[in-house]
Amino acid sequence: MSKERTLAVKIRFLGAGYHGFQRQQNALTIQEIIENALLKILGQPTTIFGCSRTDTGVSAYEYVFSFKTQNPITTEKLKGALNHFLPDDIAALEAAEAGENFHARYDTKEKEYEYIVRNTRQKDPFCEGRVYRYGITRLDENLLNRAAAHFVGRHDFSAFCSADDGAKNHVRTITHASVERRGDDVIFTFRADGFLYNMVRIMVGTLLFVNQGKIDENDIPKIIESRDRKRAGMTAEASGLYLKKVIYGDDPFNKREETDG
């Protein structure tokens, strides 16, 4: 019998056509699409573990999943075969041999999310479904960047979590929160050891309320402290949200010399 291997694959996907990553009974998900491709490639049913749940419509620049197999396929061939069988809106960027106990979800150290607000009323066919278009007011990126800094630190983020999440522990550490403008786009960037359900979208919605004067920028610490979802802003829509990168302590994609050599 062949040796069992743990493989990690980095993918990029456009979320518009899927009900998120995680397999569901009655909706098309990215996990299902990938597992179907792996069935063709490896010749047997394979369960993959994604680095995070993502919501319907959320996209990823870099998303990592892992799985176990006894198939001796090379990582290069695996990547090529995945790109052959996957649809246009999902691509394999890299495949790597991982440590025996590597798990794409449990081993994440940090994740970075980006949220793009297209700050204009003008519809743009090249971006619809890929940004959140918001033309009500001109966003003040300096105000928003100042306000976002209040999120940094180790807090109980229950006020920034949708009710139907499964997490028992709502304490997370945000290590970076910033807002900058690039032309008509206002980019929100958050980095943390983990995110609760809808957390980035609620933080963005809250910052949009700050810009509208509905919430004072200095009240954000009090809202965090309240742990009351009703005191935070709306959940900004999914189309603007991107998983930008996943950081691992022991990164399977940064030790290829060892496994190839």
Add this chain to the structure above:
Amino acid sequence: MSKERTLAVKIRFLGAGYHGFQRQQNALTIQEIIENALLKILGQPTTIFGCSRTDTGVSAYEYVFSFKTQNPITTEKLKGALNHFLPDDIAALEAAEAGENFHARYDTKEKEYEYIVRNTRQKDPFCEGRVYRYGITRLDENLLNRAAAHFVGRHDFSAFCSADDGAKNHVRTITHASVERRGDDVIFTFRADGFLYNMVRIMVGTLLFVNQGKIDENDIPKIIESRDRKRAGMTAEASGLYLKKVIYGDDPFNKREETDG
């Protein structure tokens, strides 16, 4: 009875979902979608004239159509209503009062097309259907830029025209032809007083043959002279092609002070 007006509308569209601009009996086209929207807005059937035929899958940054109406709707309201009724992949950028005899197709002075080759094997979900991915060889943008210069001038471009076109006169004047690299993208730009059916795509396909050594760069003048389609290269696929802008002598979008004041 109200006065008859000629209106011009600048739109942007993503071509992937349509069989080109021009109305067809049995296929969904952009013209049909827009005329259906105008029927709702103006309350009566309206025929529009587009600045050019575009093929299935071709996109446009700026495309202009014109039509006649007696409806007194303001240009601002017309733009807003179009964006309300048009699907996500077509947007109205601007609407303007045009001179009585303005015709979006017959009055074009020059058009600029851009063709984007993504010069890598790596599939990218954010760009699939929006570029032509070409990873066989590394493109030499300096060679291609030199070779493209042979197209500039007034020539009979029969060798660069697909057979089933309706044009009797194949003489066109190319005023600009260049190739440049931006990262993995190699951008081909052509400006002319008009283009024949598939002309840009055949010029790009011919330049790709030059890069592959199948055609010598200095043979392009002879190929033009031959007027023989078989001597030119393949027709590059539609997904990389964009109508970039349309230039009018009497530009309806550059005299708004007069019509508003």
